[in-house]
Amino acid sequence: MAKSAEVKLAVFGRAAVGKSAIVVRFLTKRFIWEYDPTLESTYRHQATIDDEAVSMEILDTAGQEDAIQRESHMRWAEGFVLVYDITDRISFEEVISLKNFLDEIKKPKNVTLILVGNKADLDHSRQVTTEEGEKVATEMACAFYECSACTGEGNINEAFYELCREVRRRKMIQGKTRRRSSTTHVKQAINKMLTKISS
Numbered sequence: 001m002a003k004s005a006e007v008k009l010a011v012f013g014r015a016a017v018g019k020s021a022i023v024v025r026f027l028t029k030r031f032i033w034e035y036d037p038t039l040e041s042t043y044r045h046q047a048t049i050d051d052e053a054v055s056m057e058i059l060d061t062a063g064q065e066d067a068i069q070r071e072s073h074m075r076w077a078e079g080f081v082l083v084y085d086i087t088d089r090i091s092f093e094e095v096i097s098l099k100n101f102l103d104e105i106k107k108p109k110n111v112t113l114i115l116v117g118n119k120a121d122l123d124h125s126r127q128v129t130t131e132e133g134e135k136v137a138t139e140m141a142c143a144f145y146e147c148s149a150c151t152g153e154g155n156i157n158e159a160f161y162e163l164c165r166e167v168r169r170r171k172m173i174q175g176k177t178r179r180r181s182s183t184t185h186v187k188q189a190i191n192k193m194l195t196k197i198s199s
């Protein structure tokens with residue numbers, strides 16, 4: 001197995017959309033009705049994804065955080081889970097604002113995210129259609145999942161794993177580009193020196 005890679009993820013969304021419930025479901029495979037969010041907000045988790053050990057740090061943000069906290073959390077993370085509640089249209093509108101804010105804080109090319117519509121078990125109270133979720137995810141160029149932290153429907157595990165894969169892919173590409181550009185700089189410096197010596 002390849003050596004362990006670290007991926008920093010943050011979960012964002014309006015208050016009460018089920019951010020903590022999703023993280024807890026992912027980590028424990030269980031639903032905890034009234035999870036006390038004051039207990040912890042950052043979790044460490046090890047998983048094997050595509051035969052590779054991946055160590056995740058997951059930040060469960062508070063829906064009520066102020067702009068300064070939100071900005072520092074956005075700067076810290078490499079991958080984002082944007083969550084809305086399918087029974088709460090305002091929470092859906094909020095993920096669009098969150099994505100715009102993310103693009104301001106980080107360059108869009110550094111924004112790797114997934115969109116998650118939670119509380120799919122409450123279909124009778126649905127305010128956001130699956131098609132609307134899919135459309136916004138296409139506009140954000142990200143994967144879309146509808147799930148229920150409560151019943152476990154939808155693939156929360158796969159959602160987190162896919163986000164990790166995307167973050168790793170992006171880091172690998174950026175690492176290669178950085179290496180290539182530093183090689184180019186060295187070559188340019190050597191050429192300059194040689195030109196100076198020969199003139």
Ligand SMILES: Nc1nc2c(ncn2[C@@H]2O[C@H](COP(=O)(O)OP(=O)(O)OP(=O)(O)O)[C@@H](O)[C@H]2O)c(=O)[nH]1
Pocket residue numbers: 013014015016017018019020021022032033034035037061062063064118119120121122147148149150151
């Ligand atoms: N029916 C249903 N209820 C859910 C689901 N996920 C979370 N809840 C409930 O929604 C409420 C809010 O869940 P939290 O996980 O605390 O939401 P949060 O987004 O972390 O909230 P903040 O920490 O306040 O931002 C709780 O009462 C949960 O039990 C779900 O998939 N289905």
